[in-house]
Amino acid sequence: MEEFTYTRPATADDATGAHSAAEDAMYMAGGQTLIPVLKQGLAMPTDVVDLNRVGDLAGIQVTGDAVTIGAMTRHAVVAASAEVKGAIPALTVLAGGIGDAQVRNRGTMGGSLANNDPSADYPSAVLGLGATVTTNQREIPADEFFDGMFATNLEDGELIKSVTYPIPEKAGYAKFPNPASRYALVGVFVAKTAGGVRVAVTGAGQDGVFRPAEVEAALSADFSAAALDGVTVPADDLMTDMHAAADYRAHLIVVMAKRAVNQANGQG
Template structure:
């Protein structure tokens, strides 16, 4: 690692002020992406700002038809929360699919979405549920938040404080794992909330998480795997590497979307 100085602010305001003064500084949440990246010297922030002492950044709360999860809430806490399991069971399940038990004790939802790894699970849930990302400055819709691989709409000195999830009527997530890394080779999240139907894909796109409007239109007529029968997406813009070609990933998007819709309506996988 390159040398850095370490800060532990007590409030979001102090953290934001440190960030404003030190443009190259990085926020440290769970650290399970940032620290490995720093070890490889792919990142060398001169300052690290640890968010773990700030009160009120972690926690889960349901209010009416909305579930709010604090940015520093660990994956394990989302996975095991009775509130999440009851309100959005697929979200609890998805959190339990990230990394391994020890990683889930440290990794946070805020860290995951701020990083926007193209293979991460949480961006698919956020885009697939149409969340609102709340920062110290404003509220950002998921559709505007994820702007490309490892990039987001966050401005300098902007800190995610929580994520607000509308509770869907039906939702499911299908993750097809890379057998070595266990990351999503392709993951498809589907949800239905009134007339709002969303299909979000992680792992496949070379520009990060994205929605599939053709699938969403087809599902608006009838929310059933049959509506997606024979449908696929173009291989253009899909990742292609030793783990799978662009065509393979494009094919998986269709397969997993049908399985996810089947799961969401409580039928066995198509």
């Protein structure tokens, strides 16, 4: 690990200030990715700005039509939230299945989104629900937020403050874990929303989270698992590694989509 300057601001403004004042700063949310990569020397920032004492970044608000979750809200808090469960139960399913108990007690939604690991769970919920990411500078629609593997359209120093998820008519999330790491080998989020059916796949795409057109089309016609019988997803742009070749991932996308739909329909 290389040396860096560590700061622990109390407000979002102080955090963005510290970031912009530094030569090459990184924010630290839950630290579940950042600390391992610092230890391995894969990230060598001059400054680490710790967000854990920034009070106004955590919390959950549920209104009639949306759930807003603060960026520093821990996965365990979302998983255990009765309010979230009442509004979008699939979100609690997703949060409750991230990593293990230790990761869920430290890891945060905002950290996961800013990192945009291609195998992380949260990006599929943001894209699948058509959520809006609120930063210290602006509001970013889900379809414009992600920008490929480990990349987002956040500007340098831009800080996620919260994400607002519109409450769908129904939604489901099904994950097939990597047998070793238990990250998503394929995770599929399906949602039937006022604006139509949205489906987002994590863990499988070479460019990170994406919307599979074939699955969305089939479910738009009929939001049932049976509607996906015979539907295939092209393997061309999917990842291949020792745990899953692209064709296996393509197959799993449809299987997991069916399970997510069943969950959304209260059948699984």
